[in-house]
Amino acid sequence: MSQVVSFHPPAAPVTLPTDATWPVEDIIALFELPLNELLSRAQEAHKAHFPEGDVELATLISIKTGGCEEDCGYCSQSSHHETELKASKILPLDEILEAARAAKANGAIRFCMGASGRSPKERDMPKYEEIVRAVKALGLETCATLGMLREEQALRLKEAGLDYYNHNLDTSPEYYPSVITTRNYQERLDTLGRVRNAGLKVCCGGIIGMGESRRDRAGLLAQLANLNPYPNAVPINHLVPIAGTPLANVEPLDTFEFARTIAVARIIMPKARVRLSAGRESMSEAEQALCFMAGANSIFYGEKLLTTGNAEAEKDRALLKKLGLKIKEIEADHHHHDHD
Ligand code: SAM
Ligand code: DTB
Ligand code: SF4
Numbered sequence: 001m002s003q004v005v006s007f008h009p010p011a012a013p014v015t016l017p018t019d020a021t022w023p024v025e026d027i028i029a030l031f032e033l034p035l036n037e038l039l040s041r042a043q044e045a046h047k048a049h050f051p052e053g054d055v056e057l058a059t060l061i062s063i064k065t066g067g068c069e070e071d072c073g074y075c076s077q078s079s080h081h082e083t084e085l086k087a088s089k090i091l092p093l094d095e096i097l098e099a100a101r102a103a104k105a106n107g108a109i110r111f112c113m114g115a116s117g118r119s120p121k122e123r124d125m126p127k128y129e130e131i132v133r134a135v136k137a138l139g140l141e142t143c144a145t146l147g148m149l150r151e152e153q154a155l156r157l158k159e160a161g162l163d164y165y166n167h168n169l170d171t172s173p174e175y176y177p178s179v180i181t182t183r184n185y186q187e188r189l190d191t192l193g194r195v196r197n198a199g200l201k202v203c204c205g206g207i208i209g210m211g212e213s214r215r216d217r218a219g220l221l222a223q224l225a226n227l228n229p230y231p232n233a234v235p236i237n238h239l240v241p242i243a244g245t246p247l248a249n250v251e252p253l254d255t256f257e258f259a260r261t262i263a264v265a266r267i268i269m270p271k272a273r274v275r276l277s278a279g280r281e282s283m284s285e286a287e288q289a290l291c292f293m294a295g296a297n298s299i300f301y302g303e304k305l306l307t308t309g310n311a312e313a314e315k316d317r318a319l320l321k322k323l324g325l326k327i328k329e330i331e332a333d334h335h336h337h338d339h340d
Contacts, residue, residue, distance in 0.1 A: 022225045022268050027218040030264045035256060042263035042295040045270040050297055054328040055320060056110070056273055057301035058143065059103035063131065064090045064115035065307060070147075072170075073179045073246040074207055074239055076307045077116040083244035085307055090115070090127055093134060100135045103302060106313050109330040110141040112166065114306045118183065119148040129160035136161035139330065143203060148183070148191045154198035164233065165195040166203040172219030175212045179247075192227065202227075205235035205277065208261050209253035217261050225268040233298065234265055234272045238279025240308050255283070259290045266295025273298045278305055285319055292323060 030038065046053070066087030071080040079087075100111045113131065120128060128146065136142050144157060145166035157165070169192075170176065173185045196202055204227070206220045224230060238258055241248050265274050275298035276291045283291075303312055311319075320327060 022222050024215065024218050024222045027222050027225075027264060027268065028215060030267060031214055031218060031260055035260070038260060038263045038267075039294055042266040043293065045267050046295045046297070049270045052326065052328075054297065054326040055292070056275075056298040056328040057108045057316075058110040058112050058275070058298065059099075059106070059108040059302040060112045060114060060300050060305050060310075061091075061096065061099050062115070062306040063096055063113045064088065064117065066116055068116040068118070070118050070182045071180060074210060074242070075245065076242040078245070081242075081245045083242055087116075090124060093127075093131060096131055097134055097138070100138055100140055104138060104140055106302070107317070107327055108140070108301050109328060110143055110164070111135050112143040112145065112164075112300075114166075115144075115146045117147050119150075120146045120153060125153060125156060129156055132157060132160040132162045136163075141330070145203075148187060149194055151194045151197070154194045154200060158198045158200050162200055164201045164203045166233075166235070167191050167195060168204055168206050168235065168237075169220060169223050170206045171210060171212050172216035173223065174219060175210075175216040179210060201232040203233040203235060204231040205233075205237065205265075205275070207237045207239050207278075208258055209239040209250065209279070210247055211250045214257070217257075218264070221261070221264055221268060224265070230269045231272055233275060234269055235275040235277040235298075236262055236265060236296070237277040238282070240278050240281075240305070242308070252282075255287050255290070259287075259294045262291050262296050263294035275299060278308070278310075280311055281309055285322075288319065289323055292325060 066077045066085045067079055068077045069079065071078055076083045076085045103111055132142050132144065141163045142161060143164035143166055144162055167188060169188055171179055176185050192202060192204060204224060208217060224234060239247060239250065241250065262274060274296050276288065276296035277300055280288055300310055301313060301316055302310060304310055
């Protein structure tokens, strides 16, 4: 005898009008749901907004590494910490293009270029514009993360063909000063506003597992969800502990709490690409699968993040195949599909 297993949708609605604001208390209440209930709500939101259920692959490159004047407590590139990292100038264009071609040949649709530093120097802007123009011409989506931008710099990058700008809020406003002292939260928000005004898509998320509380995780997600509009892409990084940094020995975070963070991000920002970002190297396949079940639909793809390692491309492709997850293909005109 065959039995029909019915799926009971959650009683409470999971989608909200885009102008909804999220009080931190409501977000904490989501974190406190039984895990099954939280995951099923996240899956409802995911299915409603991403019926294809595909996963986006973005490849990272560090185009300028180390020697940074900022003191971000998690970062290998800050000159305030004694790490093993060697600083380098902006990479030559041909090296960047070679990496971009390889990323595209491997199936990535976006190429994300990171540079160390508080903000781009004026004399480096023409180089960054040239790099963006050339990568875009390869038929890849472009993303850059260069620190704080002035209005004019955001406009110049847009003009050069930049699609996304990554600028993370990293943690809650309350916890921020225990992680970074050389800049403040409002400066991050101001750059995000300029990026949005320049017509760039916003990629903004944070780092989980820095010793913050659940309230801080909820506070970060509240900041993100209450941006109007909320970010197009939300990278959720797990701290990669770096020897020599102040956060090198932070107690590792419980896997389920990390998965809950992804699920809550999916529910409160249902149209965003939620990226299971840094930290996958220390996760098992089952732990990563849990994150996909929680609504993650994007990953960093390729053997390196900025300064640390990442899973091998082949292994990732094999994992996605095992899970029956389709890889997102590049769109001829992606403006129709992303929310702006
Ligand atoms: N310098 C620019 C800035 O800070 O805005 C751009 C590059 S910075 C390395 C980009 C982001 O990488 C940071 O905001 C942080 O979220 C993430 N990140 C850096 N080090 C990390 C680590 N050890 N573990 C997890 N994420 C990290
Ligand atoms: C983001 O949210 N994560 C990426 C990207 N944006 C620039 C960076 C992760 C860095 C992990 C540590 C490292 O490789 O240095
Ligand atoms: Fe510098 Fe960015 Fe690292 Fe902070 S996160 S130390 S700004 S490279």
